Amino acid sequence: MGDGKPDVLQGTLDLMVLKTLEAMGPLHGYGIARRIEQVSGETLTLNQGTIYPALLRLEQRGWIKSEWGLSEANRRAKFYSLSRTGRRQIEAETENWERVAATMARFLAPSS
């Protein structure tokens, strides 16, 4: 996948996409990728292409839906938005992620 760039864990990427859509509303793939890069402060340079299998995965699960629309520059693009299950899923995924993060934090904390 990534050659040299940090691999983004699948679940992490999914959550990022969901959060992005929650915050921004309907957005096309490029927009989502840019937003993720910006929010992560450009520390996470993801292969933008990897966003598309992730989007498909989320759509297959029914968490997001897509429809064709026009971009700012009047270009035809596919816009993704959160579905109702997706909204509910964010909570579950967030909780899940916080638990993992907390666990990791305990491991990484300097032993006192």
Added chain:
Amino acid sequence: MDMRTVLSRIASLFHGRKLDRELDEELDAHLALATEEKMRAGLPREAARRAALREFGGVTQVTEQYRMQRGLPFLEVLQRDLRYALRQLMKSPGFTLTTVLTLAIGIGANTAIFSMMDAIVLRPLAIPDLRHVVVASEEQGRGYKQVALANYQSWQQQSRSFEELAVRTYAYMNMTGGGEALRVEAAKTSASFFTVLRSKVLMGRVYTERECQPGQNSVIVLSYGFWQKHLGGDPGVIGRTISLDDRVYSIIGVLPRTAQYPSTADIFVPLAPTAQQWQNRADREYLVVGRLKPGVQLEAAQSELQSIATRLGKEYPVTNAGWSARVEPLLSQVNGEMTPIYVRLMLAATGFLLLVVCANVANLQFVRGIARRSEIAVRVALGAGHGRLLRHLLTESLLLGVLGAAGGLVVASLTLRLCLLAMPERVARYVAGWSNISLNGRALLFSLGLAVAAGIVSGLLPALRSLRINLVDELKAGSRTTSGNRQTHRLRNLFAATQIALSVLLVVGAALMCKGMWSMLHFADRYNPAHVLTFNVDLPVARYGNNAKQAAWYQASLEKLRALPGVAHAEITSAIPEGQDEWIDDFRIENRPLMPGKFQSATRVTVSAGYFDALGIKRLAGRTFAEGDTQQAQPVAMVSRKFVDLYFPGQDPLGRRIRMGGASAGDAPWVRIVGVVEDVTYAWVERSMQPAIYLNAAQMPLNGASYLVVANGDPIALAPAVRGALSELDSAIPLDAMQTYRQYVAEALTGLLYVASLLSADALIGLLLAAIGIFGVMANVVAERTTEIGVRMALGASPREMVRMILRRAALLAGTGIAIGLLMAAALARLGANLLFGVRPDDPVVFGSITVAVAVITLLVSYGPARRAAAIDPMRALRAE
């Protein structure tokens, strides 16, 4: 993967192209947006585009990854492989067509037999939870019998194992009112019969407990077949009345087509025993069926009934002492002993045929593998892995199998149609489930399974072989020789020999069966069956209730028949020789007490006085029946030679007296033996001659009998006159199954005839395929050895020597196959000896003639290739090198 993902993946399989286009468009849009943004930041177009692509990562990888996520990768690979396989097969249409047709025959024949077995052996009765339905009978010593009503009632009251018990018996009734009188078989059942079987009705209703009382029971339920055939499937039939044995019944219901138990029943009428009949513990002539409670095992039910029977034996010693009980599944009762064995035999034979087919296809695959070696070599050289190549080759084989199965369904449905058409209706009614035979979902599944198996069996070895190639040799320019390597030869020889062995096995089996059939068809020849007309008559109890009336009818009817022009003899009998109506009855001999627990029994036949003359059965001692043997005179009997040998060895039986019936038949009259006749076989199944006792129909009349009318000319031409004469006497008596004695014998053999013709068909096809196989191998041998033959001939060998060389090779192959086939056939014939009638399992004529026939056939088909070898021009053969 959750369900939703799976569904969406499956859905995407059906519009992959559209989704591909959309993805392309989406990614284009992404890159365009990215490029534009970078251009706004000041980069020139080209640089901006490059940067956008870099940030995106590999477009191809993403597309690939996306596709993997989108569809079902396994299916996509399969789809691709199938498309490839199909293209490959289209490239060699001759091979494909031959293979598919061969497989179609093999798979089709198997599917047809499976459907038959499925309908008549595995599930002949459409009864819910059939395994809980059992038949209970009373048992004493060696034999088991049916059940007496009072004992049934005791079981019903005292047992806890059954949800419900039901009782039935049957009766022949004469239906009148609509044209010619008709003989119908009625199942007389308790109301619970329908609950035990969980029968549903097609329309109307079944009868109730209340209708099973004497006087209330004038209602009937029709079987589907009877309703279709005799009432035209009239939907308004409920409420109509019909007349049976001169009593009017109203129709209250019709059963569905799937209701097949008992399969012979035309109609169902309530069994309404009188109070006196309910008390009877001795007449064991009712059949009891029951449904076990859930969780109750058959053995538990059996031991419960046994303990009840023991109690009854103490309570009613006269009628019940020594009687036990026996419980068995209804299914095994319905199937009988022979049908499942014969159906399995047929399935085994068609299974062997399929093996021959697979061997044939494998041989074709070998040949094709040789032709394809350069293609494979190129693919290997280009880096195709062995696993992948094997997958492709096997996919081809499987595809061939599936195509063969599709053709096989056509073959199967034709076969089944033929089988159904050829079955006489009178016989079909005794085969439960016969009318349910069809190509159903189970048959489809079965044929698909066969397709996969055949594909793998016939494809695996050739595929593995064709992967073992020497790359360098193959790719060397000009290397176009078709010489296969030694191992391939050995495999091909093995397959060809196997084919011959299996077809020898099939042909021997079929020939034994056919020879047996043939001799059985002619067992009755000594009675001149082509000149005898037979039919059955059942006298309605209502008008012919006593012996005097029955005797008067027979007397009058026989006189009328004898008076017809062209009639040489007219007689009646209770059983026709070489038929299937044998009745074996117990008897006692006067002044000779029976050892307790011992039985003596004999075939009991009741005949009119002229019976022996009419069939030419020789009298050996004493006299035959005469005019003076009337109901007022001393009852007399004739016995067979075997009877004398068994029961009066070295004594004079004449004048001794016997009494029919076992210990329970108290008041049967003593009958004096007045004559001895030669032995006659009554049941064809048991060729061992049974001792026979002949009773005089004039003294002990029957309520139903078979007529034998011996004609001077064509017996069928007599039929209208016979009908006319008897209907003058009583037009309400139906004449059932009117046909010649020869037809009667053939009909009794219908089941075996089916087995024999099916085995013959299997054997012929197998032999044909084996011949094709040998031809293929020999043609190949000649083609591969062209150069060698050229050299030999250039060195002075004569064409005749070349022919001999090739034929020697064929003879070796055929000889091996025949030897193995004969050994297998001999072993299997000995194992299945009890399935063969009228022929020894090691019949030398059959084995000998088949050896010769197969040998001749293989040499004949090899002669073509051998001639071609002889015609090889040494100059041309050597120049080609």
